[in-house]
Each structure stands twice: as C-alpha cells, then as structure tokens.
Amino acid sequence: MKNLIIRAKEIVTADSVNTIYKDHCVRIQENKITDILPFNISLTTAPNTEFIDASDKTLIPGFVQTHIHLCQTLFRGLADDVQLLDWLQLYIFPYENAHDKNSLRTSARLGINELLLGGTTTLLDMGTLNHQEVIFEELANSGIRAFAGKCMIDINTLFPSFKADTQNELSTTYELAKEFHGYNNGMIHYGFAPRFVLSCSEKLLKETKSMMQDFPKSLFHTHSSENKDEIRVVREMHNKDNIEYFDHINVLDDHTVLAHCIHLNENEIRLMKKNNSRVSHCPSSNLKLASGYANIPRYLKENISVSLGADGAPCNNQLNIFTEMRLASLIQKPFHGPEIMDAITVFRLATIDGAKALHIDDQVGSIEVGKKADLLLLDLNKPTLPLNRNDISLYSTIVYSGDKTIVDSVMVNGEWKVRNGNSVLYSQSELQAQGKEELDKLLKRAVG
Numbered sequence: 001m002k003n004l005i006i007r008a009k010e011i012v013t014a015d016s017v018n019t020i021y022k023d024h025c026v027r028i029q030e031n032k033i034t035d036i037l038p039f040n041i042s043l044t045t046a047p048n049t050e051f052i053d054a055s056d057k058t059l060i061p062g063f064v065q066t067h068i069h070l071c072q073t074l075f076r077g078l079a080d081d082v083q084l085l086d087w088l089q090l091y092i093f094p095y096e097n098a099h100d101k102n103s104l105r106t107s108a109r110l111g112i113n114e115l116l117l118g119g120t121t122t123l124l125d126m127g128t129l130n131h132q133e134v135i136f137e138e139l140a141n142s143g144i145r146a147f148a149g150k151c152m153i154d155i156n157t158l159f160p161s162f163k164a165d166t167q168n169e170l171s172t173t174y175e176l177a178k179e180f181h182g183y184n185n186g187m188i189h190y191g192f193a194p195r196f197v198l199s200c201s202e203k204l205l206k207e208t209k210s211m212m213q214d215f216p217k218s219l220f221h222t223h224s225s226e227n228k229d230e231i232r233v234v235r236e237m238h239n240k241d242n243i244e245y246f247d248h249i250n251v252l253d254d255h256t257v258l259a260h261c262i263h264l265n266e267n268e269i270r271l272m273k274k275n276n277s278r279v280s281h282c283p284s285s286n287l288k289l290a291s292g293y294a295n296i297p298r299y300l301k302e303n304i305s306v307s308l309g310a311d312g313a314p315c316n317n318q319l320n321i322f323t324e325m326r327l328a329s330l331i332q333k334p335f336h337g338p339e340i341m342d343a344i345t346v347f348r349l350a351t352i353d354g355a356k357a358l359h360i361d362d363q364v365g366s367i368e369v370g371k372k373a374d375l376l377l378l379d380l381n382k383p384t385l386p387l388n389r390n391d392i393s394l395y396s397t398i399v400y401s402g403d404k405t406i407v408d409s410v411m412v413n414g415e416w417k418v419r420n421g422n423s424v425l426y427s428q429s430e431l432q433a434q435g436k437e438e439l440d441k442l443l444k445r446a447v448g
C-alpha cells in the first residue's frame, strides 16, 4: 500500500474555519489523507513511507472547475471578438460538428493537460454531440476527477446540421450514462448536458431529468441566462425567462448546475434559492463574449451555491483558474466596493464550494483527514509575489498575485500528475504537434 508523508511550509486547508497549519505534514495512505501532524524529524524515516520535503512550498486543495468544454480546446483563438450567438453560429457549432474521434481526443488531451498543469483536479465538462466516449476515455486515461456527459441538442436554428433526433439523443445518453457513471473506480460520474434552452426540446429536457433517477449522484448541467439575445429568443419560444422555464418544467433542484446566470430577474433569483440550484460563474467568458456581469455577491448573500469555471478555450482564451479567481473578485469591486469578493471568499469558490456544488465535498475540496488526496504544492517563493506573508495575505498571494506558474506539483487521488511544474502524463511537444495536425484536418472538414 502506498504510504507518503509530505512536509509543507504552510497547509491552506479550506476547511470550515479556514485553518492554516505551519510546518506540518500530511500523511497519505493509498488515495486518502490519513493524518495532518506537526513536522517531527522521526517522520522523515517512518517505515515503509516515502517522505517528501516540501518545506519551502505551500500545500492547498486541488481546484475544482464546474464548467468546461474539453471539446473546444482545439478552437482557441479561432472565435475572438464576437458575441455568443454569432460565436456559436459562425465558429463553435461548425467546428464541433467537424470533430472526428482523433480531433476530439486531441482536444480533450490538450484541455486536461492544461487544467492539470494549472492545478485543477476536478472538472465538470459539457461534452459534445458526437463521439462522447472519446472524452470519457481521455478523462479516465488521465486519472482526473470529473463529471462529464454527451452534449444534447435536438433543435438547432443557428446551425441545423449540428443536432440529432430527440429519441436518439435520449437513448445514446442513457447508454453512455450506464457505461460511464462511476467509471474509472468512481473517478468519473455522469453529468447530463442538454446544451441550453435554445437547442433543446421540452421533451428532451424533461426526459433527461427523469432519466437521472436511474443514476444517483449524477448532475444536470446546462447553460442559462448568458446573453440578452439568447434570453429574448427563449422568451419568444416559451414566454418565460430561462430559470422560470426550467422551474416550470421541473428540472431545477440541488443537482442542477447552471453556467453563467448573468441576467436573472428577481423571481429567477428566488427560484434558484428555492430549488437550491447551483451557479457556475465564468467571469472571463462573460467578459470576452460581452455577455455581462453576474451579480455574484447577491447570489452569495442569498446562499445560492456559486463555483467557478473557465468555460471553453475559444471564449476565454485560457483554462486557468487563477485568471477566473482574480476576475471573479476584481469585476465586482467597482459595483460593490473594495471589500467584496475578498481573497478568502474567492479561494473557497475555487475549492470547497466547487466540491459542494457537485456534492463531493465529503471527498475533496479541502485538506482534511479522511478526504481524498487531491492536492497542490505551490511555489510562492517568487520575486513577483508578496515578499512578506501572513495568514490573510497567503490567500491574497494566491488569488491576486498567483498564476499557473506557481503550481509546482499536482496530485489527484493520491497520484502525481504534475511534478516540478512538468506533466507526468503528456509530452508537451507531442501534444502541440498532434493538436496542430488534427486542427488542420478539422478546419478542412469544417469548410468542406
């Protein structure tokens, strides 16, 4: 059995009282944290135990991102400076439609590689219409913790060839959920993923929700209330706003994760609270697509679950939780004052609150005895970071000054995925070459 002790300068736990331990060790047995204890010289020679001296590093929980599109990583930089519906119509739907298994595999690998290097250990992915099993295979090959599912589309006025028949969507999804819910020793769970109201029939949404009864602990993951034109068309179709419509057809509950939720009316905020549904906040995407500002401080005041996601590479154009943390804080300050969205609050959104949103906070999201070993070692000894740190400025160092270059090592479920800033899984030059090759071929298919 694996037995490991890691000594760290500081352990930022994200537990319920934000405990920070100084010069402590975590003991990891197999895939779990079994002890947090003060450093003692005898620990360095504990029998049958590997000792890692990271006494110049800071140990924190792995980051959780609750809205990702792995299938879009290949499209970074190909869809800039447009608003949502044009972005989907002119670029993203045609490109996703042009995926074959090889291009999708490469896109997923590129995304997982980038997320792991940046310290994300759990993700919720939206998937794509075709070849979804490839994404599951790559998630499993990497060993990352994930909820994922086939993106479901049975209406598409923006790009009509990118959709499938309702019954097909439902039956393919059911088969995928049977195969992949609990896959890879429970590292992967199913996240049902109807794309958004504009691309889903009422039957598709309702039957997807009822299908979830066969898959306890699965999630319902969709986009909502992102863009004013989107909302206008939803009103034309259903005579309601997104959240009101979702509530009306009974798909909202505490296992529903809604990306964006930028433009909610008062009744919709009330419905989010009543149904205990979860907001995945994607500030970079919201700014880049000119979608708007979600009133996150208000949601937090109402005790609505909020967590963070980078969304897809072509609307960001990074998959970097440090960027999302920084923006989640900074964009609110001009509206709500400098104290709002302080560094501790935002650090929690990216860790324990993400785990709570996905109902896996009994397993990950904080460093506590009994939890799974999803851990990061950060190197905060850089001349570009604050030079004098106390407990509070430790959060500020990570949230305001941090970037992914401070991620030294990444462990998921007791296994190293990144060491000394390098991926244990992927050759960066091979990934890049494969990406270029697959993208060239995909662009030819998309034009042809």
Ligand code: GUN
Binding pocket: 069, 084, 088, 092, 195, 196, 223, 226, 285, 311, 312, 315
């Ligand atoms: N709404 C429907 N599809 C998408 C997507 O791929 N990205 C974003 N940001 N919003 C969407």
Ligand code: FE
Binding pocket: 067, 069, 126, 223, 259, 311, 312
């Ligand atoms: Fe999205």
